[in-house]
Amino acid sequence: MNTAEPLVLGIETSCDETGIGIVRGTRLLSNTIASSMEEHARYGGVVPEVAARAHLEEMVPAITAAVAEAGISLDDLDAIAVTSGPGLAGALMVGVGAAKALAVALDKPIYAVNHLVGHVGADLLRVSGQRADSLGADAQGDGEVEQDEPLEYPTIALLVSGGHTSLLLVRDLVSDVELLGETIDDAAGEAFDKVARVLGLPYPGGPQIDRAAEGGDPRAIRFPRGLSKPKDLVNHRYDFSFSGLKTAVARWVEQRQDAGEPVPRADVAASFREAVVDILLTKAVAACSDLGVPRLLLGGGVVANRRLRALAALRTDAAGITLRIPPLPLCTDNGAMIAALGAQLIMAGHAPSTLDFGADSTLPVTDIQV
């Protein structure tokens, strides 16, 4: 096996994206994603059974497409990497079954890895000149650092999507990751979906709220910031809560409707979005200051939110924190980040996983490899 620049295929099926990525060391060769999001739209959220069925149907076409795009053959691979968890159990199992079969068929080692740590690993990937266009210029993150500078440790990572909202302290990607805090109820992405419904907007809520917020006043309504009171900060300093915020928005809208007054949708959307983004960044920046770590990395699908990226740039700038945001196609769930983490494990000399691991829907972030 080439342990200096291993050629790794990564399989990610923790939620509604079937992600197949191929990397050579830190070089991205393919980031193929098939999403079942449209199938979930009519239900107003991700339906686990619908997602799992879609993973099964997309698996072979996605692997075939990724291999073709990377210009390799399956036999060239040095290893297979796969998400073991956390995520939706039935969805994860499709990826685990597929990855094990591929590893045994090709007689290659397998690395079962943590989805959340994979989000951090995405930042290590570099795109050669040829491939840059496939990610799209406007898809690049707004990070202040040149993408060629390597990720420095330790770093704080804020991972925000429809499935998770976590704050991590990463001392070393392959050996030392600590969970500082996470949501105690809804994920931030879920809050966007739920508030979108309150405002009569379709799923997925993130881009809809972003659009509705245009021209709105983010200070028009002061919605609550979850777990930010002094007593909450004792036990939940870095934890998040969004269910109270969602209820507050719904109540505010209902009061307007009950009074027969029009609902100022742009103001509600902008004020809600500001509450989410504010609490996310307040806690992330606090973690950086408290722990003396002047580096913040963002990951997860909610990074697509413009206001989050803009406010992150402002706040980190003011606090002297270096901000890193991987290109957006590497922020949403994808197989390339799983392949990237697998490659890092190989380059660090870690042994492969045995074939006996399963899908672990609540895999702790400290378990970088299973």
Place this chain on the structure above:
Amino acid sequence: MLLAIDTSAGTSVAVVDRDGGVLSERSVADTRRHAEVIGRLIEECLAEADVTRASLSGVAAGMGPGPFTGLRVGIAAARVFALGLGKPLVPVVSHDAIAFSRFSHVDQLSAADARQAPGLLVVTDARRREVYWSAYSGQDEDGLPVRTDGPALSRPAALDEQSFGHAGLLRLDAATVPAGALGMVAELTFAAGHPFPADEPLYLRSPDVTLSAGPKRVSS
């Protein structure tokens, strides 16, 4: 020679050969550990059969019917193993393997016994107080089970009702699907030139989701 995988009940893997029969078979009855055991079972079956991957001519996959979560693990593994080998996937209805297994067994009994049970109703657990069933009239000249109805999904009581069209058939409730029999069905189907079933999982149920009725009121 085929690798055969079925996860419609527990997890079962085999290597079979049309002439040599079942060369190796490994099964785990646990219906909750498909993802954990699938890789090891494949590896062990290949080792025990002492065959090279290149000598396999395809991969047989049990397409169900079966409870969703486990069923998908085997189909995903079979499809991707076939892709990895660059060999075709051969879909098989899992109930056919149960019927084949039974009919082959009857063959070894006296001809009189075999005549007593020419038909068969294969029944498996579909969970949620329902069962999957398939009806068979017997074996054809190639030794393959002849399915006359199903696979279908019913309440268990429906199979005992007068109106059920296959009430007279010998009923066989099965908790396992042997991958060796599944592989042999695939081998014989191919040899006989019969068509294979579609490469589609037999869920026989829609994903049970309720359409959103709009946001719920939070104020009293």
